[in-house]
Amino acid sequence: MAELFAKINGIEICYEIFGEGYPIILIQGFGARKEGFKCQVPALSEHFKVITFDNRGAGKTERVNEPYTMGSLADDIKGLLDLLEIKQAHFLGTSMGGMIAQQFALQHSEYVNKLILVNTVSGAPDYVGLELLKKNRLEQLELIKKVPEKAFWDNAHIWFYRDYRKELKVNPKKKFFGIWSAEDEIRESTILMPTPRDIELQIEALKGFNTLEKLHEIKSPTLVLAASHDRVCSKSNAEEMHRRIPNSVLKIIEKAGHESPKTKTLEVNRIILEFLQN
Numbered sequence: 001m002a003e004l005f006a007k008i009n010g011i012e013i014c015y016e017i018f019g020e021g022y023p024i025i026l027i028q029g030f031g032a033r034k035e036g037f038k039c040q041v042p043a044l045s046e047h048f049k050v051i052t053f054d055n056r057g058a059g060k061t062e063r064v065n066e067p068y069t070m071g072s073l074a075d076d077i078k079g080l081l082d083l084l085e086i087k088q089a090h091f092l093g094t095s096m097g098g099m100i101a102q103q104f105a106l107q108h109s110e111y112v113n114k115l116i117l118v119n120t121v122s123g124a125p126d127y128v129g130l131e132l133l134k135k136n137r138l139e140q141l142e143l144i145k146k147v148p149e150k151a152f153w154d155n156a157h158i159w160f161y162r163d164y165r166k167e168l169k170v171n172p173k174k175k176f177f178g179i180w181s182a183e184d185e186i187r188e189s190t191i192l193m194p195t196p197r198d199i200e201l202q203i204e205a206l207k208g209f210n211t212l213e214k215l216h217e218i219k220s221p222t223l224v225l226a227a228s229h230d231r232v233c234s235k236s237n238a239e240e241m242h243r244r245i246p247n248s249v250l251k252i253i254e255k256a257g258h259e260s261p262k263t264k265t266l267e268v269n270r271i272i273l274e275f276l277q278n
Contacts, residue, residue, distance in 0.1 A: 019045030
């Protein structure tokens, strides 16, 4: 389907809809574009109406030079659902998108049927950690502008499990699951890049985010999906979230890093579909 735009909470939000049936909303992570769900959309859209969108400060959604919060990011989703006349849906969020999904489930619980939290945490890093994250992201942004290949390989150890890194290195052109390659990832990293201001605003939105003591309030059936070797959002964080969310199940993807939805696509999609269809 062609990209659509809607004026929500004063900004133009870009979204797409794939397939038909019961709706599921996919929420992307820090600075990521909706196209990051390319490994999940084909499988999910065979059974559901899949809605992807760009958060504020990402992709083709209007870039606003004003502060926003996790709460306002959740309100943007509510505004989109109201526009589409969707009263209830499933929600899937990855990384920071999983944090937004938690915020949404606490803030607008009546909209949430089932909740899927992928490679995420219940609390943002402390101030020092966020400042380090900002510094690293800004440096990475500059490197992508100059030498995108180096930026990709310099950070591959953060995103990919070691066996996968080796395979990517051996054949950067190889299409995994017929969907993506290392060369594709490098090229796409240069498309609609976030600005330094976008990065600063998303960091600000993360400040103070902590749902840990509220997770027991999430009543929707919840799938907590983690990767065994995730260097960004550790498995131990997922285990703690599972302990605190009453109606939750925990699944660990073995020999996988933060990009498990891309590197373990068939397993991840199977687990998600089984959870949604049971």
